[in-house]
Amino acid sequence: MRHLIEPTDLSSAELDEILTLALDIIANREKYSEVCKGKKLATLFYEPSTRTRLSFTSAMMELGGNVLGFSDANSSSVSKGETVADTTKVINCFADIIAMRHPVEGAPLVSALNSRTPVINAGDGSHAHPTQTLTDLLTIKRELGRTDNLTIGFCGDLKFGRTVHSLIKALSKFKNINVVLIAPEELRLPGYMKQEVCDKLGVPYREVKSLEEVIGDLDVLYMTRVQKERFLDEEEYERVKDCFVLTADKLRDAKPEMRILHPLPRVNEIATDVDADPRAAYFRQVENGKFVRMALILKLLEWAQQPERDRALISGDVIKGEHICSNPKCISNTEAHAVESMLRPSADGNGLRCVYCEHRPAK
Numbered sequence: 001m002r003h004l005i006e007p008t009d010l011s012s013a014e015l016d017e018i019l020t021l022a023l024d025i026i027a028n029r030e031k032y033s034e035v036c037k038g039k040k041l042a043t044l045f046y047e048p049s050t051r052t053r054l055s056f057t058s059a060m061m062e063l064g065g066n067v068l069g070f071s072d073a074n075s076s077s078v079s080k081g082e083t084v085a086d087t088t089k090v091i092n093c094f095a096d097i098i099a100m101r102h103p104v105e106g107a108p109l110v111s112a113l114n115s116r117t118p119v120i121n122a123g124d125g126s127h128a129h130p131t132q133t134l135t136d137l138l139t140i141k142r143e144l145g146r147t148d149n150l151t152i153g154f155c156g157d158l159k160f161g162r163t164v165h166s167l168i169k170a171l172s173k174f175k176n177i178n179v180v181l182i183a184p185e186e187l188r189l190p191g192y193m194k195q196e197v198c199d200k201l202g203v204p205y206r207e208v209k210s211l212e213e214v215i216g217d218l219d220v221l222y223m224t225r226v227q228k229e230r231f232l233d234e235e236e237y238e239r240v241k242d243c244f245v246l247t248a249d250k251l252r253d254a255k256p257e258m259r260i261l262h263p264l265p266r267v268n269e270i271a272t273d274v275d276a277d278p279r280a281a282y283f284r285q286v287e288n289g290k291f292v293r294m295a296l297i298l299k300l301l302e303w304a305q306q307p308e309r310d311r312a313l314i315s316g317d318v319i320k321g322e323h324i325c326s327n328p329k330c331i332s333n334t335e336a337h338a339v340e341s342m343l344r345p346s347a348d349g350n351g352l353r354c355v356y357c358e359h360r361p362a363k
């Protein structure tokens with residue numbers, strides 16, 4: 001059985017297959033309007049995320065399928081303490097595919113390990129949100145006609161922004177990608193991302209301190225929110241915040257074909273006077289999210305019938321049950337009675353990492 005738990009679960013050929021199918025769906029909507037007739041998608045949302053849930057729901061409906069599920073853990077048996085593994089086995093009796101959103105990191109992986117149907121991670125804590133990454137890739141492909149040969153600027157919170165980390169990892173699978181990191185000192189891309197992803201996978205990057213100095217070089221500008229709470233010093237926030245706000249004025253130096261992406265919701269990092277500019281792609285990006293989820297649902301249902309597509313969910317040398325994960329929001333801690341801890345050597349050769357959430361073990 002194939003699942004989508006992290007963006008790296010897909011090979012570059014498979015990523016391409018999904019993006020190509022999404023483009024065909026966009027061009028031939030009628031052709032796909034009944035392909036999932038009789039199939040059911042379960043949306044298991046343990047925390048509210050209306051936007052993502054509606055995107056999945058609308059995707060399945062446009063394929064002619066049905067949707068069931070819950071949008072709040074309090075209204076389900078979860079409030080009675082049922083484990084993710086048990087809930088999954090119950091839902092398997094009702095639905096052909098699962099989309100799970102969970103505040104606990106690693107919950108969708110545990111679901112997949114116990115599931116007879118494909119499981120899609122619709123976001124687990126601050127760990128991963130792979131369908132956002134697919135959305136970003138489809139938007140770049142649709143807007144620019146390519147996912148190779150790109151200079152991409154990431155602006156704002158590069159430290160905590162998981163959408164940024166996932167997209168950089170996914171881009172490492174494409175050719176001739178240059179990354180420009182535009183962030184205040186406090187919110188720079190973490191060192192492990194630079195080493196494990198940029199250096200190891202060969203994605204050249206440079207770091208700059210303001211949008212103005214690089215905007216003319218970019219093919220894509222990926223904006224994220226800079227939250228005041230992330231700064232220790234409020235004065236520092238006030239001093240730097242405007243360097244990371246996009247205004248119509250700053251766009252004057254940008255290429256005419258540059259595209260602006262944002263995972264939304266925005267607060268004030270993109271001025272509303274940018275919205276009317278044809279380079280602003282962030283609302284089109286939302287619609288692409290629906291199309292790419294349609295393609296993903298179709299592919300996973302198709303691959304479920306093809307044993308040759310199977311791949312182990314957890315590969316490599318794993319140490320079971322010996323260490324406790326340092327992350328209190330990891331499923332190996334929140335469901336310690338039901339989920340065995342698992343660690344594997346980290347990609348940078350520097351100690352061990354939790355299989356569920358990628359944190360280090362507790363000392």
Ligand SMILES: [Zn+2]
Binds near residue numbers: 354
């Ligand atoms: Zn963990």
